[in-house]
């Protein structure tokens with residue numbers, strides 16, 4: 001049964017397809033391999049991969065082994081390349097092989113583990129080379145050491161070299177060209193491998209960053225490449241919640257926990273059935289807003305676990321049962337995130353399963 005007080009999470013698969021093609025158009029002919037980690041940023045990895053396979057995607061990126069396994073199951077006999085960014089973690093090599101997952105090798109011990117897993121045969125893998133992020137991946141010096149002792153790689157077929165940009169969302173950041181230069185040095189050491197550098201924002205840095213494959217995540221799911229709405233990217237996720245009750249709050253009275261908001265005028269208020277347990281950040285107070293009846297309406301007072309209050313003064317359409325938009329086509333995930341001091345990434349991945357999901 002769908003409870004009428006459930007919040008509603010609508011996934012627009014046509015918008016997802018449109019974003020995939022917008023990224024393809026911007027990617028200068030490079031292959032577009034969707035990042036579907038964290039359940040495709042909360043959108044649903046099985047759903048996303050199924051749709052984007054139909055649009056032509058053949059490679060996907062997950063973070064965890066468990067995500068790669070789930071994706072392999074959901075894609076069934078479709079012959080996708082599924083990369084696992086965590087690589088060969090202890091005890092995972094057999095499982096990776098059995099599920100035909102492609103690890104992204106991040107360190108010399110991971111390379112050793114994969115090399116011995118090949119048992120004299122050859123196993124494919126991607127190699128992650130760090131070019132300035134200092135998170136995962138081998139340093140250039142380590143790659144040179146590795147290539148000087150080729151037997152360490154004897155049973156590993158490096159089909160692809162990847163690196164990851166730290167600041168692509170700031171197009172003028174000096175680390176971008178620096179990472180690009182180091183990536184060129186890295187791929188020159190492994191000339192037979194395919195090359196992949198760009199995330200969503202990297203795609204929009206231009207042709208020099210596209211190489212053979214790009215790996216967008218956030219912009220497939222509706223986030224702009226520069227942490228703000230972008231006309232090339234459509235909203236994929238709409239989160240709405242119904243009004244439970246409306247009330248008049250007299251001037252001088254406060255609303256919500258901590259009495260942090262005091263009405264300076266008589267104020268008409270709608271109480272929505274959504275709170276931080278539904279993924280509305282508690283930090284949305286005091287700058288957050290929702291969209292209803294043609295305009296933004298400020299949230300008033302603290303976000304509670306299950307409820308928020310919204311200013312509906314002079315809005316006759318606001319009645320119990322009416323749905324207000326928390327994120328969606330009229331209130332972008334980037335703007336909603338900025339109001340809460342966070343990013344579209346965090347907002348999307350925290351939308352709670354309590355919402356009733358509707359797939360368009």
Ligand SMILES: *Cc1c(COP(=O)(O)O)cnc(C)c1O
Nearest residue numbers: 035164199200201215216217218
């Ligand atoms: C998450 C991730 C991506 C996708 O990044 P977006 O900014 O969401 O486009 C690409 N590559 C790697 C290595 C990642 O971890």
